[in-house]
Amino acid sequence: MKDIKVSHQIVDTDAQWVLDDDFVSPGVDQVKIRQAVLMILEAIGDDPHREGLKGTPERVARMYAEIFSGMHQNPADVLATRFHVDHEEVVLVKDIFFYSLCEHHLLPFFGVAHVAYIPKDGVVTGLSKLARLVDLFAKRPQVQERLTNQIAETLDQELAARGTFVMIEAEHLCMSMRGIQKPNSRTVTTTGLGMLKTDSVIRQELLRSIR
Numbered sequence: 729m730k731d732i733k734v735s736h737q738i739v740d741t742d743a744q745w746v747l748d749d750d751f752v753s754p755g756v757d758q759v760k761i762r763q764a765v766l767m768i769l770e771a772i773g774d775d776p777h778r779e780g781l782k783g784t785p786e787r788v789a790r791m792y793a794e795i796f797s798g799m800h801q802n803p804a805d806v807l808a809t810r811f812h813v814d815h816e817e818v819v820l821v822k823d824i825f826f827y828s829l830c831e832h833h834l835l836p837f838f839g840v841a842h843v844a845y846i847p848k849d850g851v852v853t854g855l856s857k858l859a860r861l862v863d864l865f866a867k868r869p870q871v872q873e874r875l876t877n878q879i880a881e882t883l884d885q886e887l888a889a890r891g892t893f894v895m896i897e898a899e900h901l902c903m904s905m906r907g908i909q910k911p912n913s914r915t916v917t918t919t920g921l922g923m924l925k926t927d928s929v930i931r932q933e934l935l936r937s938i939r
């Protein structure tokens with residue numbers, strides 16, 4: 729984890745701004761984000777001090793601390809809770825809704841993740857932890873391919889599973905509200921590891937469960 733020093737100097741004089749503790753994410757420099765948003769508003773030719781934009785840089789700074797909070801969390805911590813059950817079949821959590829931001833445009837992409845693994849020696853984690861793992865990696869600047877890989881690889885490493893499989897289906901606003909402007913197109917990515925890469929019978933069965 730990077731240790732970013734948070735500077736509390738506020739350059740703008742009309743700011744009576746205090747950091748909102750509710751949204752402080754250690755390592756996210758909200759003061760810097762606020763300054764950057766002020767500059768963007770100026771750069772597009774707007775007046776950041778007009779009525780409607782009052783407080784916008786501060787709100788964006790708090791929002792970024794929230795939606796990028798996954799930058800400063802350790803994925804291994806999420807899977808630290810493990811227990812033993814007598815189960816060696818596929819565990820699948822479908823339709824985990826997520827929001828992320830594409831690292832090329834900082835625009836949202838969102839959709840669902842399907843996360844599956846085959847426990848080894850009965851070692852499992854809580855079902856909600858799979859959703860938390862998706863969230864942690866989604867709350868970073870991302871590309872969908874890497875998001876898919878990171879979830880699968882972390883599960884593989886931390887649980888030493890016999891197989892892991894992750895499928896993500898998402899719509900990217902950088903494809904719908906700008907650029908080629910194709911709304912409603914979905915991008916599907918998959919990563920399979922271990923038995924869920926090599927055993928085509930189990931993999932087909934899993935794909936049928938996801939559909």
Ligand SMILES: [Zn+2]
Binds near residue numbers: 831903
């Ligand atoms: Zn993009």
